[in-house]
Amino acid sequence: MGHVATYIDAIVEAQREEMRRDERVFVMGEDVGIYGGVFKATKGLKDEFGFYRCLDTPISESLIVGAGIGAALMGMRPISEIQFADFIHGAHDQIVNQAAKIFYRTGGTWACPLVIRVPYGGDVGGGMYHSQSVEAWYVHVPGLKIVCPGTPRDAKGLLKAAVRDNNPVLYFEHKKLYRTIKEEIPDDDYVTPIGPAEVRREGRHVTMIAFGLMLQRVLKVAERLSGEGIEAEVIDLRTLLPMDKNTIIESAKKTGKVVVVHEAPKTGGVGGEIASIVAEQAFEYLDGPIVRVCGLDIPHPFHPKMEEFYLPSVERIYEETKKLVEY
Amino acid sequence: MAKKDTGDTAVKEPVEAATLGGPYRDSFKLTPKRKEQLRGLYRVMRLTRDIDDRMRKLFRQGRYYGTYFSQIGQECTTTVPAFLAEKDDFIGPSHRELGCMVGKGVPTKYLFAQVYTKSTSQDRGVMHPVFFGWTDVRQITPCTCLATQVPLATGAALSYKMRGIKNVAFCFTGEGATSKGDFHESLNFCGIHRLPLVYTIQNNWYAESVPLEIQSGNPNQEQRAEGYGIEGVRVSDGNDAIWMLCVYEEAIERARNGGGPTLIMADTYRWYGHSEIDPATYRPDDELKRWMALDPIPRFEAYLLENKVMTSDEMNAIKAEIQAEIEDAVKFAEDSPESPAEVCLENVYAPDDFVNPLSEFDKVVAKEI
Ligand SMILES: Cc1ncc(C[n+]2csc(CCOP(=O)(O)OP(=O)(O)O)c2C)c(N)n1
Numbered sequence: 001m002g003h004v005a006t007y008i009d010a011i012v013e014a015q016r017e018e019m020r021r022d023e024r025v026f027v028m029g030e031d032v033g034i035y036g037g038v039f040k041a042t043k044g045l046k047d048e049f050g051f052y053r054c055l056d057t058p059i060s061e062s063l064i065v066g067a068g069i070g071a072a073l074m075g076m077r078p079i080s081e082i083q084f085a086d087f088i089h090g091a092h093d094q095i096v097n098q099a100a101k102i103f104y105r106t107g108g109t110w111a112c113p114l115v116i117r118v119p120y121g122g123d124v125g126g127g128m129y130h131s132q133s134v135e136a137w138y139v140h141v142p143g144l145k146i147v148c149p150g151t152p153r154d155a156k157g158l159l160k161a162a163v164r165d166n167n168p169v170l171y172f173e174h175k176k177l178y179r180t181i182k183e184e185i186p187d188d189d190y191v192t193p194i195g196p197a198e199v200r201r202e203g204r205h206v207t208m209i210a211f212g213l214m215l216q217r218v219l220k221v222a223e224r225l226s227g228e229g230i231e232a233e234v235i236d237l238r239t240l241l242p243m244d245k246n247t248i249i250e251s252a253k254k255t256g257k258v259v260v261v262h263e264a265p266k267t268g269g270v271g272g273e274i275a276s277i278v279a280e281q282a283f284e285y286l287d288g289p290i291v292r293v294c295g296l297d298i299p300h301p302f303h304p305k306m307e308e309f310y311l312p313s314v315e316r317i318y319e320e321t322k323k324l325v326e327y
Numbered sequence: 328m329a330k331k332d333t334g335d336t337a338v339k340e341p342v343e344a345a346t347l348g349g350p351y352r353d354s355f356k357l358t359p360k361r362k363e364q365l366r367g368l369y370r371v372m373r374l375t376r377d378i379d380d381r382m383r384k385l386f387r388q389g390r391y392y393g394t395y396f397s398q399i400g401q402e403c404t405t406t407v408p409a410f411l412a413e414k415d416d417f418i419g420p421s422h423r424e425l426g427c428m429v430g431k432g433v434p435t436k437y438l439f440a441q442v443y444t445k446s447t448s449q450d451r452g453v454m455h456p457v458f459f460g461w462t463d464v465r466q467i468t469p470c471t472c473l474a475t476q477v478p479l480a481t482g483a484a485l486s487y488k489m490r491g492i493k494n495v496a497f498c499f500t501g502e503g504a505t506s507k508g509d510f511h512e513s514l515n516f517c518g519i520h521r522l523p524l525v526y527t528i529q530n531n532w533y534a535e536s537v538p539l540e541i542q543s544g545n546p547n548q549e550q551r552a553e554g555y556g557i558e559g560v561r562v563s564d565g566n567d568a569i570w571m572l573c574v575y576e577e578a579i580e581r582a583r584n585g586g587g588p589t590l591i592m593a594d595t596y597r598w599y600g601h602s603e604i605d606p607a608t609y610r611p612d613d614e615l616k617r618w619m620a621l622d623p624i625p626r627f628e629a630y631l632l633e634n635k636v637m638t639s640d641e642m643n644a645i646k647a648e649i650q651a652e653i654e655d656a657v658k659f660a661e662d663s664p665e666s667p668a669e670v671c672l673e674n675v676y677a678p679d680d681f682v683n684p685l686s687e688f689d690k691v692v693a694k695e696i
Binding site: 022023024026050051052053057058060062063065066067068069070071072073074075076078090093094097098101102103104105106107108109110111112113142143145165166167 | 417419448449450451453454458460462465467468470472475477478479480481482483484485486487488489496508509512513515516519673674675676677678679681683684685686687688689690691693694695696
C-alpha cells in the first residue's frame, strides 16, 4: 500500500515517524517550532512533540549545528535545520572541524549522529543568497555523509536513514522540488540506504549523471533523446559522499560517454570529481570527452531571465548531450 | 580597567597563604568532610603541576614531537571545577586544560601516551600531543580551532535539560577565545533556556602575545553575562583554591538545580610562553615574578598545613606517590609501541551498531522554557 506525497510531505512524514519511533530525535532551527518552518518542513511537529523537540532557536547557525553535536554526543539524535543553504557557512567550522572529525579524534569512542537539513537550490527566484547549491564545499570533508534526494520517495527514505545513521549527515533538500513533484510512496516504514546511486533509466549511448532538481531535467532530456533513438542511461547520484563510484564507472564503461549535470558553478564543483573518477577508472572505454553541464561561474542571479540563463536548462543539457553523442 | 604595566592587576601583592578563601574566608568551615575534600583537591593540583612540569621537560629533551602548552601557574582554574564535576558531567576543554583531564580522572599513563602519540592513547596516536581526550569521563578531545567546544558544551547542557538529567556541562576557554562568535551564540542560547552550564574564562591576560586590553573593549568579561541574562562572577584571585572551590560549588549547585548557567572569569597567569617555542618576551619584566609569588600550589599547601588539614608527612607521601605514578606513566608511554601508519585510515565513520554514552536516557521531560 502507498500514498501520494510531495517532496515536502515526505520530509515532514520522515521527521514525524522518526520522532515517534525514537524519543531522542528532535528538531532545532530558526522558525521550526511555532511557525512550522519557513517552508513548512516541520509543520505540526511542535504541536505533537512539544516545545523542546521542535525547538525554535535564535539566529545562530554555529549554535544550531554545534549544540546539535553536543546533544548527539550525549545520546540524542538531533536534526539541525539550516533555514537556507546560503547561511550554512556560519556553521562551517562546526561542520568541518567538529561534526566530521569527532569520531576520528576520539579514537572511535564518540560518534556524532547528527542530521543537518539544508534547503538549497535555484529556480526559485531567490537571488544569490537564497538559491545556492553549496554541496561542493562539504564533499571535500571526510567524515561527513551527504545526501541530495531527487524524488519524494528518496526524500523520505534518505531522511530516515540519515536520522538512524551514527554519523553526521548533510541532507540537502531542494526547494524547487518541495511542491513541484509528487509520487506514490510506501505507507510502511522504509529507508533508502545512504551510499548507492540509483539508475533511473537504462541506456547504452550515453551516461547522464545528476541529482536534485537537475535529475528532473535530465530525465526530460533523456525522454526527448529516446524519441530520436538515443538511449541515455540516467544515474541519480542521491548520495554525494561517500560517492557510488562503482555505478558511475560501470555505466561509463558501458556507454563510453558521460555527461554530468549540476546547478552549482562548474569550477570546483562536484562534476569535476565525477569527471576525474571516470577519467581515472574508465579512460580506455571513453569515446568522447567527459562533459559537464553546470551553473555558470558567477553568483546566482535573481532576474528570472538571468536565472534561466544561469542554470543548466533542458535545452542546454539536450544540446550538450547531443553534441557528445555525435562526437 | 586592568592595566598590567602599572602593576595594577586585580591581585597586586602576594596574599597571606593562610587567608585563602577570598570573600568566602569567614564562612568557609573546615568540617571533616571539607578536610577530606581538600586533601583530594590537593592531590589533583599537585599531580597536575608535576605532570605538566614533566611533560615540558620531556618536550625540551626532544622525547616527543609537536609542541606543548604548559598551564603551570594557572592550575586552579581547571582542577577545581573538574575535581567537583561528576562522571557524566560534560567537559569541553581548550588547548591549555591539562588540569581538567587530571581533575576528571583521566589516568596519568594515558596522558603521557597521548603526548608521545603512542598506540596506547585513546586516539591511538593520530592526534597532536596535547589534545588529550577521554570519552569515559565525558571529556571531549580539544580542538585546535578556538571556541568550537563552546556550542558542544551548550548542546550537552541542552540534552541534560531536555531529559531532566541532573548533570552539568563545563566549558573552558582563555580570555582570547571569548572573542569568537561561538562564545556569543552559545551563551545567548544558554541564557534563553537557563541551561546547566558552567563556563570558565581563564584570564591569563594574554592570548599568545595579545594582551587583554586589546582583546576586549570591556576587560571585565564576566559582565557580558548580564547581557545574556545569566550569572556572572569575577574571581580576581584565580590562584586561590578555596575561593575557586566556593564559587564553583555555587555555580554547579545553580546549574544542577535549574538555576541556569554561570559565567566565571578567573584571573590567573601562565608562567611560560604560549607554547614551549614562545619565550614570552612581550611581557613586562617583573610581571612573572609578581605572579610566581602567587603560585596556587604552595599557597594551598601553606593553608592546609596551617589549618591542620594535612601534615607535611602526608604531603610528602602524596608527592612521592605522584612521582612514582609519573615515572610509571612515562615508562608506559615510552615502552608503548607506535601505531602503524595505517591506523590513520580508521575511525573516519562510525559503524551502525555504535552507541554513544548516555544513549539509554530516552525520556524527554522539558516542555517549555
Ligand atoms: C580559530 C583560531 N584562531 C586562531 C588560533 C591560533 N591560536 C591558538 S591559541 C591562541 C591564543 C588563545 O588565547 P586564549 O584563548 O586567551 O588562551 P590561552 O592560550 O591564553 O590559554 C591563538 C590565537 C586558533 N587556534 N584558532
